[in-house]
Amino acid sequence: MSSNTTYAEWIAVDWGTTHLRAWAMSGDTVKAEAFSEDGMASLTREAFEPALLRLIEPWLGAAATPVVACGMIGARQGWFEAPYVAVPAKPGELQPVQAPTDDKRLNLMIVPGLKQADPADVMRGEETQIAGFLAENKDFDGVLCLPGTHAKWVRISAEEVVSFQTCMTGEMFQLLAEQSVLRHSIAAQGDDPDAFVEAVSDTISRPEKLSQRLFNLRGENVLNALDPATARARLSGYLIGAELASTKPYWLGQEVALAGSPALTAAYEAALRSQGVEARSFDAAPLTRTGLARLHAALTESA
């Protein structure tokens, strides 16, 4: 744009390892959105700013536009390190950190992640989703689970993250299903809800058997032509079962909410239901943007 007026009042950016999403915002209202696969992991440091400008330049005016970003952009290997804030911490009150830019039309601020000393754990990106979740569920007191590549279990009370725990369930599933010997036995998609729930329950009741259960999928496929969709459901059940065994102190007897893709939260809902826990599910898609809007509004109020 060549005019002096800025199309976006401010810009929200979610920049992770494998994706880049941006929204042109006016207050809480989305005026435009743009996506690319320029994840942090696929770019060299010099390529960060050009990749961002490719997406958001049409929304910029001559004056500096506030850009509030979260995710791996704030990691040590990212654009600029936004140091972790120790829990207990209120995600809705996190202060984005000013980051240097070459292009003076950008006023870039990066949301810090959260850290926990013992057990040592970190999150970056999810703190903004939690801020978004809490914007719409202020009185939530319980455990929020964000399933995914690195699933987070988060104890929340009085708008504060008290403690959290990460499980690499999604990444393990992907590695085992796509790259291990099990790839020959596992369908790329398909489901078997009964086999899934049975695998969850088996693993929670005998977590020590996980190691042998995994290769058993191969044996069942070779000897008994196990349906690859059933094998996929069982693998998912074994790994989510291992996650639930590991996080039992988080969900047992607690109010549990799930925020993720609808397919994933449905699986976790079924897994938890088999253990007597009724969880509520939320679609995670809008939470990051809602969280960024909340943190941007807090910046404006405090300015």
Add this chain to the structure above:
Amino acid sequence: MSSNTTYAEWIAVDWGTTHLRAWAMSGDTVKAEAFSEDGMASLTREAFEPALLRLIEPWLGAAATPVVACGMIGARQGWFEAPYVAVPAKPGELQPVQAPTDDKRLNLMIVPGLKQADPADVMRGEETQIAGFLAENKDFDGVLCLPGTHAKWVRISAEEVVSFQTCMTGEMFQLLAEQSVLRHSIAAQGDDPDAFVEAVSDTISRPEKLSQRLFNLRGENVLNALDPATARARLSGYLIGAELASTKPYWLGQEVALAGSPALTAAYEAALRSQGVEARSFDAAPLTRTGLARLHAALTESA
């Protein structure tokens, strides 16, 4: 060779997913050996015979030379399927299966694998190592563990495999250490024996905590600069601990022998010692060849 005399009386072949090894034999004596990285997984079906001939052609005469082979060459996706034999079975009495060849100088025989109905499990290649082990330990009565990519635990009595169990420990280690987010926190080599044994014991006593322990390596690295060699030892300890938790009915109160690479059997020895089990270690390198020689000799005797 253009002469009519055969250099090798017979040829032993170990052909797995990622390697091809061959030995020119005279009875039990090795006259020459050859290796290549033409594993089954890297070749199309038409490329199998040329890949073998590239290695062994110098050893062939005009007449047909017996070639006794084991490993993935006998899988459904291999050269020719040598169907699994059900346990209980005596590895030293397995009958290699005649396989078709284009080159009439090859008289190719493939050792069948072993299968177990319940829990469904299969092995292919290890049965020959076990035959080699039993050739030198006829009276062994106990459990033989073959650690590696897919570790096998094998109950043996009266030269017979009674039952077995596979754990994907080596493959899981490689995927997590080299391809998951943990790769940033884990050294390519190095060791920390105390951290290893502690991780083994932690996992055996609380196997349900495995899922969170894995990402904890990342948290400890980011927040507390955990030594990447220590992280490597802990990851190995967590996974071998999970294997020992899973195979406890195999090793508890049993005579245990280990056959593998010296580095790997030393790690398993230390892990088992922490649980009060003194295992004896054997170098697996010569076992396959010894097993093939035993099966070749049995063929000759029965002919």
